[in-house]
Amino acid sequence: MTKATERPTRLPSMADVAKTAGVSAQTVSRALRDSPNVTPETKKRVLAAVEQLGYRFNNAARVLSSGRSHTIGLVLLQSGGYYSRSAVTAGVEAAAGEAGYAVSIATIASLDTGLMERSLSKLADQGVDGIIIAVPLISVTRKMEDITRDIPTVTLDGSRTASARSLGIDQKEAGRLATQHLLDLGHRQVWHVSGPDEWIEARRRREGWQECLASAGIEAPPPLEGDWSPDSGYLQGQILARIPDVTAVFAASDEMAFGVIRALREHGRKVPDDVSIVSVDDIALAAYCCPPLTTVRQDFYRSSAAAVALLLRGDDAGAAEVVVPASLTVRDSTAPPRSR
Amino acid sequence: MTKATERPTRLPSMADVAKTAGVSAQTVSRALRDSPNVTPETKKRVLAAVEQLGYRFNNAARVLSSGRSHTIGLVLLQSGGYYSRSAVTAGVEAAAGEAGYAVSIATIASLDTGLMERSLSKLADQGVDGIIIAVPLISVTRKMEDITRDIPTVTLDGSRTASARSLGIDQKEAGRLATQHLLDLGHRQVWHVSGPDEWIEARRRREGWQECLASAGIEAPPPLEGDWSPDSGYLQGQILARIPDVTAVFAASDEMAFGVIRALREHGRKVPDDVSIVSVDDIALAAYCCPPLTTVRQDFYRSSAAAVALLLRGDDAGAAEVVVPASLTVRDSTAPPRSR
DNA sequence: TGAGCTTATGTTATCGATGACATACGTAAC
DNA sequence: GTTACGTATGTCATCGATAACATAAGCTCA
Structure with a gap:
């Protein structure tokens, strides 16, 4: 050995x-x-x-003489919903493998510009042929631009750089779908527990929610911000539970919805009798929440695979933005508001 | 672009x-x-x-001349609990990055010997310096032995090959902890919803359960086999719910426990009043199940990091087996049996 | 002061596959 | 029967970093 x-x-x-x-x-x-x-x-x-x-x-020799490594780099965030991370990894790896590419991952511990720069450098040093960034870029530094100019890059959550193309699930539509579903049931107002503001996905979902309310002539209440974790959902749920006229909540992730529901129940507000709740993701456990969650499904696996295809295809369409649709799965966490 | x-x-x-x-x-x-x-x-x-x-x-040139790629390969299963996959990836990547190593992943779609061989080959072709196998090896073929002889390998779930070292969480102990907790509460019998039999982890947990019951002089009932998914837990739960004297269940994963609990509730059996349930993993949502799950925590992140250390340290201790302990987290899904 | 050592730097061969070019042979066309 | 071309194969330089060896200083101590 x-x-x-x-x-x-x-x-x-x-x-x-x-x-x-x-x-x-x-x-x-x-x-x-x-x-x-x-x-x-x-x-x-x-x-x-x-x-x-x-x-x-000998791969090294091949890379050295051909100039191509047949490897693509994937940037992920260590924290954040582990569901999406896992699905993204699988999707990227499958699509890349299909095309004869290997995948090298770089996980960053937090959304920090320095860490982001370092992991991009690390991937660049490894000589990857392309990069998929599956975390939001809070701010794009010169160094980051340099790297994404040299190496073809696709961002997977709507972040934009001058040279990277981007692709993602239509998050605004997801927010709209969720909100509209609640309005359709007869709710007059919809509250929102959002994801962290640094996340473009979170912002887009919030926009979808706001716009949907606006076009129904409703003024949106202030959003409550979580960090994707069930714990943060629980925290915000404790606030929502204290506001008597809350009858409908749109949570930006299933995991947060679990937390919100627990908090509501602990305050004696029943779901969906007193409060309806919709979220986003449709994780495997969504159907096993109490009650089973009505949620907007996101096909991370598919969108990740699409990102790889975009990267390898390399249309010269500049920084094109491609979008994958989301769809609503109705279960038992939503109902018409209790008649008054 | x-x-x-x-x-x-x-x-x-x-x-x-x-x-x-x-x-x-x-x-x-x-x-x-x-x-x-x-x-x-x-x-x-x-x-x-x-x-x-x-x-x-230029990494390729460095690899070519130095003979070392400073990359380790990680083999994962695409299906199976996404929680562990995610935690393992993060743990491996963090520990490897710390030591200046990159991580290249190879996901296999199912536990198939051919797929396993192919992904090991793929990693070997990439010239990885070491391999971490985080899926069970159903059977070890000659080709697999060849590769693991050439390239230092650590298995992360208890699979054994002639030349790989192995490391893992003490699964037997996890099974014992869970079972003993239920016996300590006064239950006279503990049923088990196990993971798929191909998974060594599943087998070990089952052994722990059996041995624990045996040393209490109890004959173990036949185990019910799931596939780690909440759906499979739900299915087996429907069977358990029909057996009147079931008062305690040990589920091999949190996700299956969610399913079991739903099935039990749908049949009017309350948790923990009528039936207590313990599981394994302590995923983030475990605390938000109804009721919050008593579960055996597994620190995948830590054990994965330990695997990297073992790989890079490379004791010549032959095929040593290192074990990381598990610990019980008590919440509300377990209680003493209802006095009769 | 010069033999012997240490330290900083330069030179050269090498890792293994590949792209560009060269060659040898066969075959079709005029 | 020679020209022209296509096909199968060989030769050689090259990618960029590094290991191994070579050299040129500077320093110590007899």
Whole structure:
């Protein structure tokens, strides 16, 4: 058992394969990359030699000479809903793998500009061919611009830089869908527990909520800000529970909704009898909340895969913005307001 | 905006920096790696040149010449609890980053030997210096042995190969803790909703449960098998709800516990009044279940970080097995059995 | 003062695959 | 029967950093 820090013993190289197969190294290279002009017979001999020697190509050498690493970097936030993080990782990895790309991740501990710069540098140093940023960029520094100019980048939550393209789920629509559902049920006012203001997603959902209320001629109440966690939902729920005329709440994430519901119940307000609640995400547990959550589903897996496609396709459409729709799943946490 | 698939334009190399700083490339290399014998003055000049040219070292070249990629591969399962996946990713990435290593992930869609082989190959091709396998190895093929012999490997859930070391949370202890807690409350029998049998973690938890019951002189009832999802918990809960003398259930994951509880409630069995339930994980939502879950906490983040340390430290202790303890968090889903 | 050592820096070969170009052979066309 | 071209393969330089070795100072101590 060797340790990961010591230099490995020498493995067979392409030259070794070439010698065994009785051809030149270049022919081996061509045969292995399915280059057109290689006799099937030669190719067979090469593959046999590869098999015999247990040859495995050297990625570093390939990268060095070809200039492409076939790796894309993914920037994630360590905190924040673990559901989305997990789905995004899976989606990116699947789509990238499909296209023959590997994924290298860089997690940042908090939404800090310095940390963000450092993880982008780290990915750039690794020589990734492209970057997917799945966290909001609070502010885009010169260094960040430099990197995203050199390396194709797609942002996954609506952040914008001069050179990155961006793609995301239509969060404003998500906010609108949730709010409209409550209004349709007959509620006259909808309160909102939002995500942290640094998150563009949170801002967009809030905008959707505001606009929806506005177009119904309702003045939006002040939003209550959480941090995506159930604990923060619980905290804000304790405030909402004390406001008698709250009959409908739009929570920006399922996890916060769990917290809000607990707080309401502890204050004797029943969901959905006294208060209706809609949230966003449709995590696996949403159906097992008490009551099961009405929520706006987000297909992170799909939007992440789409981000990879956008990155690799690389339309020269400049900083195009692509949007993936969201859809409402109605369960039992919403109902018409109690008739007065 | 370039696309990720085309060859990037030439960036400044070490030679360029050397010329600008008026030293040799080797000196630049030494200066950047904090080699001892470099004058502070020279180092300053080099760093200035680096800054001026916007130099960024070429990872591929470094890997090619040094033989080490400073990257570790992480194998994850796409399905399965997203909580653990997320925590493991974060833990591995943080610990690896700390040590100057990058993390490349390989997700497999299902527990299939072929897929497993392919993702190990993929990581090996990428030239990772070490591998962390966070999914159970159903069966270890020759090819898998070959790779784990060449590349230092740590398994994170108790799977064993001839050459990999392994590390994990003490799952048997987790099962025992959960079961003992229920017995201590006065329950005379504890039922079990287990994870899928292919998962070693699931097996260990079940063993802990069985042994705990056995040492209390109780014969274990047949375990009910779920797949970690809340839906599967719900399904098994519907069975448990129909068995009148069930008063205590040990669910192998929080998510399944959510499902079990819903099923029980739908059949009029109250938790914890009629049935107590303990599970494992302590996810963020555990405290917001109805009722809040008593659960065995697993510190995936910590154990993952420990796995990285083990990998990089590389004791020659052969296939050592290291274990991280689990701990019980008591909330409201457990109570003494209703006196009869 | 000069042998012997240490410290800072330069030189050269090397890692392994690949792109660009060169060559050898065959075949079709005039 | 020669020109022209296509196909299969080989040769060589190259990517950029580093290890190993070489050299040039500076310093110590007999």
